[in-house]
Each structure stands twice: as C-alpha cells, then as structure tokens.
Amino acid sequence: MKKIYLIGYMGCGKSAIGRRLSFATKIPFYDMDAEIKRKTGMTIPEIFEQYGEEYFRDLETDFLRTFRDEFCIISTGGGVAMRKINREIMRKTGLVFYLNAPFKDIWRRIATDRNRPIVQRSTREELEALYDERKPLYLKGAHFKVETERRSLREITNYIMFQIERLRSHDD
Ligand code: S3P
Numbered sequence: 001m002k003k004i005y006l007i008g009y010m011g012c013g014k015s016a017i018g019r020r021l022s023f024a025t026k027i028p029f030y031d032m033d034a035e036i037k038r039k040t041g042m043t044i045p046e047i048f049e050q051y052g053e054e055y056f057r058d059l060e061t062d063f064l065r066t067f068r069d070e071f072c073i074i075s076t077g078g079g080v081a082m083r084k085i086n087r088e089i090m091r092k093t094g095l096v097f098y099l100n101a102p103f104k105d106i107w108r109r110i111a112t113d114r115n116r117p118i119v120q121r122s123t124r125e126e127l128e129a130l131y132d133e134r135k136p137l138y139l140k141g142a143h144f145k146v147e148t149e150r151r152s153l154r155e156i157t158n159y160i161m162f163q164i165e166r167l168r169s170h171d172d
Helices: 014-025 032-040 044-051 053-066 084-093 103-110 117-121 124-141 153-171
Strands: 003-007 029-031 073-075 094-100 144-147
Touching: 003 014, 003 084, 014 029, 014 073, 014 153, 029 032, 032 044, 032 053, 044 053, 044 117, 053 084, 084 094, 084 124, 094 124, 094 153, 103 124, 117 124, 144 153
Parallel strands: 003 073, 003 094, 029 073, 094 144
Antiparallel strands: none
8 A cells, every 4th residue: 555645735734634644543644844844954934045945845846756665644735736746756656635625714724823934925815816726736636635624633534544445445
C-alpha cells in the first residue's frame, strides 16, 4: 500500500485529521511543513522572507520526490497541489484526499495566524480569490473529495479509513 496524502487549502484541517487518522490506524504521520522546517532549520515565514516563495515551492517538490519510501500519512502544505509535477508525484505514489471546507470556516481558523506568510500578506478578499483559484487544482490532484462541513473529526477520519480499507482489500 502506498502513501496517504491530505491536500486542501490552509486551515481545512489537514494536520488535525492526519494526526487523528494516524492515531486510529497506527500508520505513521508526517506534516510536510514540519519536515521542511526540520530539514532547513528555518520557519516557513523565514524561508519565504529570506529565499522567496519559489524557493519554498522547490523545497516542497523536493520533499515529494525524496521522502522515505514508507506507508505513511502526509499532510501537505496548502500550495502543494498547485504544481502539476507535485500532483503527478502524489497520485503516483499514493492516495490523495482533498479536504474541502467552506471559506468562512477557513477564514475563522486562519485569520490571525502569524505562521502563514500568505495570510500575513493578503486581505480576506485576496485569500478568498486564491481559495477559488486553487479549488479546481485540488480536485484535479485528488482521488477523493472529502466534505468537512458540519462533520466531526471522527466522522471525517472514519470516512477516510473506510476508503483506505476498501482499497486495501482490493489490493489483496
Ligand atoms: C501555504 C500553506 C501552508 C504553508 C505555507 C504556504 C499555501 O501550509 O505550506 O505557509 O500556499 O497555502 P498549511 O496549508 O498547512 O497552512
């Protein structure tokens, strides 16, 4: 079985769901931003500030290309699905779940966040435009679209587990 990737906009719950999924399934969990931070010894805002966004995007692609060959759950950064090569790598090496949340929920979660450079430099309107612009690309990259609105973490996790199990039993 391959990797499980969680994709979607900032604040859609990728890390929280990834952690919970890992706890329930005992499949190891990795947060891509945290791995990039560990590898570079810099925070995400520091990388953006010192080297620019393109450099950060290259680090993301690098991560996807080189990360350990292991059955694991990976919560990706919100911009990862924008590059075609990233979508191709994820689809080839795993199952991709797109977590969809309404922008109003997202905004509530990210509005005051200081660790997200894109949020720091953008207005609410700009973030909503980016959300609309990215949506088709998340859909393109994903094998499954998961609706998170009015669903508990437990329900979302169970749904993803069900899909993993279903595909696993086909593999056998
Ligand atoms: C980004 C999302 C962030 C992080 C970086 C850029 C984006 O990850 O990778 O700040 O472009 O949407 P989260 O989705 O975990 O916030």
